[in-house]
Amino acid sequence: MDKTAAEIIRECGLFCGLTPGSLEKVTRIARTVRFKRGQTIFREGDPCPGIYVVGLGAVRVFKTAPSGKKHVLHFARAGMTFAEVAAIGQFNCPADADATEDSVCALIPRLEFRRIVNEDHAFCIELMAGMSKWVHSLVGLLEDLVLRDATARVARHLIRSDSTRGKGEFTLPMRKKDLASHLNLTSETLSRTLHRLVDCGLIESHGQRIRIFDLDKLEEVAGGLAPAEFA
Numbered sequence: 001m002d003k004t005a006a007e008i009i010r011e012c013g014l015f016c017g018l019t020p021g022s023l024e025k026v027t028r029i030a031r032t033v034r035f036k037r038g039q040t041i042f043r044e045g046d047p048c049p050g051i052y053v054v055g056l057g058a059v060r061v062f063k064t065a066p067s068g069k070k071h072v073l074h075f076a077r078a079g080m081t082f083a084e085v086a087a088i089g090q091f092n093c094p095a096d097a098d099a100t101e102d103s104v105c106a107l108i109p110r111l112e113f114r115r116i117v118n119e120d121h122a123f124c125i126e127l128m129a130g131m132s133k134w135v136h137s138l139v140g141l142l143e144d145l146v147l148r149d150a151t152a153r154v155a156r157h158l159i160r161s162d163s164t165r166g167k168g169e170f171t172l173p174m175r176k177k178d179l180a181s182h183l184n185l186t187s188e189t190l191s192r193t194l195h196r197l198v199d200c201g202l203i204e205s206h207g208q209r210i211r212i213f214d215l216d217k218l219e220e221v222a223g224g225l226a227p228a229e230f231a
Contacts, residue, residue: 002032002055002056002104003055003056003104004032005027005030005031005032005106005107006027006030006106007055008030008032008053008054008055008104008105008106009023009026009027009030009053009106009108010023010027011055011078011079012053012079012080012081012106012130013079013080013130013133013134014051014053014081014084014127014130014131014133014134015127015130016129016130016133017126017127017128017129017130018123018126018127018130019126022120022122022123022126022127025116025120025123026108026113026116029108029109029112029113029116030053030106030107030108030109031106031107031109032055032104032105032106032107033052033104033105033106033107034102034103034104034105035057035059035098035099035102035103035104035105036099036102037099037100037101037102037103038098038099038100039098039099040096040097040098041059041097041098041099042083042093042096042097043093043096044063044064044092044093044094044095044096045092045093046092046093047092047093048083048086048087048090048091048092048093048110049083049087049107049109049110050083050087050107050108050109050110050111050112050113051081051083051084051087051088051107051108051110051113052076052081052082052083052084052097052105052106052107052108053079053080053081053105053106053107053108054076054077054078054079054080054081054082054103054104054105055078055104055105055106056078056102056103056104057077057078057099057100057101057102057103057104057105058075058076058077058099058100058101058103058173058174059075059076059077059082059097059098059099059100059103059105060072060074060075060097060098060099060100060174060178061073061074061075061076061082061095061096061097062095062096062097062098062181063095063096064096070181071181071184072174072178072179072181072182073095073182074182075100075173075174075178075182077173081134082097083097084134087108087110087113087114088113088114088117090110090114100174100175100178148222148224149224150183150185150189150190150193151193151196151197151221151226152221152222152223152224153183153184153185154183154185154190154193154194154197155197155202155218155219155221155222156222157179157182157183158197158203158210158212158218159212159215159218159219159222161173161210162210162212162215165215166212166213166214166215168211169209169210169211170209170210170211171208171209171210172208172209172210175208176190176191176208197218197221201213201214202214202217202218202221203218
């Protein structure tokens with residue numbers, strides 16, 4: 001059974017700092033929306049409908065270059081948000097978004113949300129706690145792109161994606177083509193990096209299915225240690 005909009009929002013990190021009363025104000029204006037796999041949610045330049053919170057499935061947020069090449073900015077899965085900056089900042093959607101799986105989201109309409117923000121100072125202060133967590137995750141992504149090489153970036157992403165914590169197989173949360181774009185790599189570089197980690201005995205890879213054999217050593221690779229040292 002699908003979660004209600006209220007249930008989805010209560011599990012969202014962006015609203016983790018809200019008091020029960022403030023959370024009730026948000027859930028009261030939210031509604032559930034559903035998207036089929038491959039369905040466009042919005043296009044760059046469209047008026048922002050509001051803040052989306054993913055309850056089930058996955059959503060890809062991306063920019064398209066004049067050449068047609070797509071760069072994935074963000075993958076939102078359960079508990080994560082998208083279009084939040086445009087909704088809070090009151091500007092149009094800065095990128096495209098589509099569903100990569102059948103997805104269920106809670107939509108918090110922009111105008112109603114802005115009304116709460118404008119009328120409730122305490123709500124704004126509470127919201128800052130969740131916003132700081134969101135900004136922290138962006139800083140972590142920037143750190144990955146600037147300070148870590150391809151192997152460290154891939155290793156770090158695999159660790160974050162492994163809900164089993166090295167105890168079993170897991171499925172990559174996005175297609176490898178999209179993962180490469182998200183990590184600012186070419187598909188060829190991602191493929192070579194995965195093969196390198198396999199050859200060093202740190203992981204097993206079968207299509208989208210991955211298994212981490214040595215989580216501690218992979219964490220060292222994510223920190224910058226060359227996997228060749230484990231060969």
